[in-house]
Amino acid sequence: MAFKSLKKKRRIQVVAVAAVALVISTGLIGYGMRDGINFFRSPSQVMQEPPRPTEVFRIGGLVEEGTLKRGQxxxxxFSxxxxxxxxxxVYAGVLPDLFDExxxxxxxxxxxxxxxxASEILAKHDESYMPKEVIDALKAQGVYKEDEAGS
Structure with a gap:
């Protein structure tokens, strides 16, 4: 009988240690990724609920015609x-070759x-590609048409 209770105690200890290890590893992964997770927002979402100045996020859409200006x-x-x-x-850096109004x-x-x-700017990489988040935001505003993407 003592042998069975010893086995049962050992099994409970192993499960408890595994649970603690899982919680710690999940916490460490979350801590490590805290700066690597950037949420996407459309311009409409940014204007409705402006994010905090400390929050890093991604914004996407079309470069508005007539707003692209190169400074010193x-x-x-641009807008x-x-x-x-x-x-x-506002962006200080070299723009991708395919970046345009x-x-x-x-x-x-x-x-x-x-x-x-902006700390980073990405542009579409060929004639028919646009990031999914940008397409979804443009469709929600009724601006995006399927034939514009070459589909």
Whole structure:
């Protein structure tokens, strides 16, 4: 009888240690990814509920026509739109070759004092590609048409 209770205790200890290890590993993974998780927002969502200045997120849409301006050095300003709202963007860096007005883009950065300060800008990489999040945001505003994507 003592042998059975010893086996039962050992099994409970193993399960308890496994549960604690699972909780700790989940916590460490979450802690490690805290800066690597960037939520996507459309310009309409940004204007309705502006994020905190410390929050890093991705914004996507079309580069609004007539807003692309190159400043001194590598600073570029433009507006990104989903047809429902427009958000001004400032970016200091080299833009991708395919970046242009009326083209799809996704930027990563922060929304500070009414301006999206981008740390990274991505543009569509061929004639028919646009990020899924951008397509969904444009469809929600009634701006996106299937034939524009070459589908």
């Amino acid at each position: 050095g590598h600073e570029i300003t 990104v739109t989903d047809g429902g709202a427009s958000v001004p963007v 009326k083209q799809g883009m996704v930027g990563t950065g922060r929304y500070i004092n009414g301006i999206f300060e």
